[in-house]
Amino acid sequence: MERRRLKILSSRLLIKLILPFLYMFIAVGSKAQKQLSGLVVDTNGQPVMSASVIIQSSDSAEHNVQITVTNVDGKFLFHSVSFPYQLIIQHMSYSDSYVNDSVSNVRVVLKEKDNTLGEVVVKGNRPMVKTTNDGGISFSGNQIRQRRLVETVLDMIEALPMMMKSGESLMLMGATETSILINGKKKILSDEQLANYLKTIPVSEVKSLDVYYSTPPKFGVRGASVNIVISAPKHEDLHFRGEGFVSANYSNSMKFDGGTNFSLSSKKWSMNAGYTESNAAKLRNQTLETVHTLDGVNHHILQTTQTSSISKDKTAVMNLTISPNDNVGVDVDYTFLHKSPRNNINFNSLIDQQCINGNTFSRYGSDTHNVRVALTYKDIEFGGEYEHFQENADQIVMLDKNQNIDNDHNQSYRGLNVYFNGESELFNHTIEYGIDGTLRNTTNYVGENGSSESLMKQKELETTAYLGIRIPLGKKGFINTSIQGEFINSTYKRNNGYKEKLWRDFDIYPTFMLMYRFTPLHIIQASLSSTKYYPSYWANASYSSYIDNYSRIEGNPQLNPSRKYALNVNYIMRSKYIIGLFGESHQNYFTQLLKLKKDEIAAAYKYYNIHKSQRFGVMAIVPLNLIHGFESKFTLMGFYMHQEGSIDEITLDKTKVSGRASISNTINLLGNKLMAEIDGWVQLPVIQGLYDVKAMWNITSKVSWKTPIKGMSVSIKVDDMFNTLRSRVQSNVPQQRFSFRSYGDSRIFSLRLSYIFNGYKAKERKTIVNDRLGF
Known part of the structure; x- marks a missing residue:
């Protein structure tokens, strides 16, 4: 009995000794170490960089504290923390935020301090570029806004290191054509219409500009592109924001x-609308000198023209974005564009000492309506787009006021597009797939003097499908390869006659992309792609439009599509220096050329195919910051050109070594309140079919001042300060010897006043935002 009592006492004592250790084990087990990631944004949904994030266990008995800071995207990461935890987020421009939770990713919204002493900008040695998951080179919109004087999205595109501007066209270095995308979609706009459209987008809403030398198939375009990633503003409560601008521009008048x-937004939806009206007046002079041989007789011709152009353009956009949760999104977009230029050409022709004076008056009017709807669910997107374009043009040519030529040109276009894109994970690989279908109907009408008429109706069916795979290379990079098939069937009817085939093609376009990070600051990017370009509807139409009594513009119904193969390799060092190699080969390359006619004393601008056009070269982008407050960026490109083929009976085989250099300088005065820029570029001589194009150069300057009135800024800009942007072209081909010089009022003085205002904002509530958001 005594032994039994002793056993019971011993058991109870053992239990009392084991229980504390058991409790300690359970407590420790309940605080397992896990990874925690997060995102810190402001009330506009923009990432907050360099915010201090302090974490400790919610158990006050633990004293393990970790500290980190958010990166340029507002993200932070702790590899091992105890759950539950307490976060403290601090930033000098925002009120402190406290979070107690147990989730593995957290989203924190910081609110601006009410007692901030003016605006403070802290600049560090942040990376200039980074790479995207689909092989692009991404430039932070916030970083561009801080470092450059950008007032429109067009300014942001022009500020990209590898971007070149030729006239109104924008091209990436090492590429001959570049598509401008907005959230992965391309607008069917002319260069001038695109510039007006980009003025309607607030620069504050641009999250990034992503550069692709081989555009992913899901975007619906091939070749090089720049994707403007716009992040619709989201707020915890209803919020209104707007911006207005007015500018005065002087050249010849x-x-x-x-x-x-403006934008009206809340946490789950946003509505954006914009309107711009642009008034342009341009004056341009051109001199054409040639010896025109007809039936063995040489005719000396000196043609001078002065073109004055006045245009009033209107652009209106509206966008509605609905995101009920992180998996579902609806996007509706509407665009309206109106263009009404008037051109007046005064010309003087001296043909074999015989002088002829005249005038050509042209009046155009076009309206474009575009509606796009997209629905996304997780990694799947389904959408459609409808576009209607109508243009009417009248032209009157008067020769010595005793002979008139009256022309009418009309074009009507309707296009419907439906697409589907998706991606899935399979054995640690990402599979991308999609299909796209487009129907187009175009009617071109040309009438001359009310007697001669030409009507061409063109119908197109285009379908594409693609399949791609992204193969990870460990944590260092990936290979992204895809294959796309395209079928296009284009038919036309002339003057309501029988249906004829214009082209019926099936093509396959393979692409290959390699992205590899040797270190986070040293990256190599390589891409191999192919694409096909189709002529515009006017280029393929049978028509003639007079410039003066000697020269005209003609369509070419025999014009064929061109095929291009391109290779680009870029090495990014220290996330800011870029060295690149590029090569491209065009088959059936088409371009517009001036050609002297064989059967009359006249010359015509017309699109022609050239059998082969090749270009190979190197480029380098070098940013420098040698002096505080003074930043420079040098861009250099050298290349070899070769063009071979025939234009009618003329045989071409031409080569040229050329290059381009540019420099961009930004000077910070009074912090970021007063900034100045001066940019310049020079283009060495190049070849273009029959043409030998002489060198060109240009210098532009700009000063911007953020006034003491919050939200108001003033800028002064001078385009082409020394009025040097002149085109000088000559042809030394036998029977096609001519030269012409074109120059105009490219020197433009601009004064711009803009104001950003915040209207209605729901009353703030003293709550801590702790929404879960995956990356």
Whole structure:
């Protein structure tokens, strides 16, 4: 009995000794170490960089504290923390935020301090570029806004290191054509229409500009592109924001531009609208000199023209974005564009000492309506787009006021597009797939003097499908390869006759992309792609439009599509220096050329195919910051050109070594309140079919001041300060010897006043935002 009592006492004592250790084990087990990631944004949904994030266990008995800071995207990461935890987020411009939770990713919204002493900008040695998951080179919109004087999205595109501007066209270095995308979609706009459209987008909403030398198939375009990633503003409560601007521009006369945009947004939806009105007046002079041989007789011709152009353009956009949760999104977009240029050409022709004076008056009017709807669910997107374009043009040519030529040109276009894109994970690989279908109907009408008429109706069916795979190379990079098939069937009817085939093609376009990070600051990117370019509807139409009594513009119904193969390799060092190699080969390359006619004393601008056009070269982008407050960026490109083929009976085989250099300088005065820029570039001589194009150069300057009135800024800009942007072209081909020089009022003085205002904002509530958000 005594032994039994002793056993019971011993058991109870053992239990009392084991229980504390058991409790300690359970407590420790309940605080397992896990990874925690997060995102810190402001009330506009923009990432907050360099915010201090302090974490400790919610158990006050533990004293393990870790500290980190958010990166340029507002993200932070702790590899091992105890759950539950307490976060403290601090930033000098925002109120402190406290979070107690047990989730593995957290989203924190910081609110601006009410007692901030003006605006403070902290600049560090942040990376200039980074790479995207689909092989692009991404430039932070916030970083561009801080480092450059950008007032429109067009300014942001022009500020990209590898971007070149030729006239109104924008091209990436090492590429001959570049598509401008907005959230992965391309607008069917002319260069001038695109510039007006980009003025309606607030620069504050641009999250990044992503550069692709081989555009992913899901975007619906091939070749090089720049994707403007716009992040619709989201707020915890209903919020209104707007911006208005007015600018005065002087070249040969004073013209005014103006516009406004606004957004109304909450946490799950946003509505954006914008309107701009642009008034342009341009004056251009051209001199053409040639010896025109006809039936063995040489005719000496000196043609001078002066073109004055006045245009009033209107652009209106509206966008509605609905995101009920992180998996579902609906996007509706509407665009309206109106263009009404008037051109007046005064010409003087001296043909074998015989002088002829005249005038050509042209009046155009076009309207474009575009509606796009997209629905996304997780990694799947389904959408459609409808576009209607109508243009009417009248032209009157008067020769010595005793002979008139009256022309009418009309074009009507309707296009419907439906697409589907998706991606899935399979054995640690990402599979991308999609299909796209487009129907187009175009009617071109040309009438001359009310007697001669030409009507061409063109119908196109285009379908594409693609399949791609992204193969990870450990944590260092990936290979992204895809294959895309395209079928296009284009038919036309002339003057309501029988249906004829214009082209019926099936093509396959393979692409290959390699992205590899040797270190986070040293990256190599390589891409191999192919694409096909189809002529515009006017280029393929049978028509003639007079410039003066000697030269005209003609369509070419025999014009064929061109095929291009391109290779680009870029090495990014220290996330800011870029060295690149590029090569491209065009088959059936088409371009517009001036050609002297064989059967009359006249010359025609017309698109022609060239059998082969090749270009190979190197480029380098070098940013420098040698002096505080003074930043420079040098861009250099050298290349070899070769063009071979025939234009009618003329045989071509031409080569040229050329290059381009540019420099961009930004000077910070009074912090970021007063900034100045001066940019310049020089283009060495190049070849273009029959042409030998002489060198060109240009210098532009700009000063911007953020006034003491919050939200108001003033800028002064001078395009082409020394009025040097002149085109000089000559042809030394036998029977096609001519030269012409074109120059105009490219020197433009602009004064712009803009104001950003915040209207209604729901009353703030003293709550801590702790929404879960995956990356």
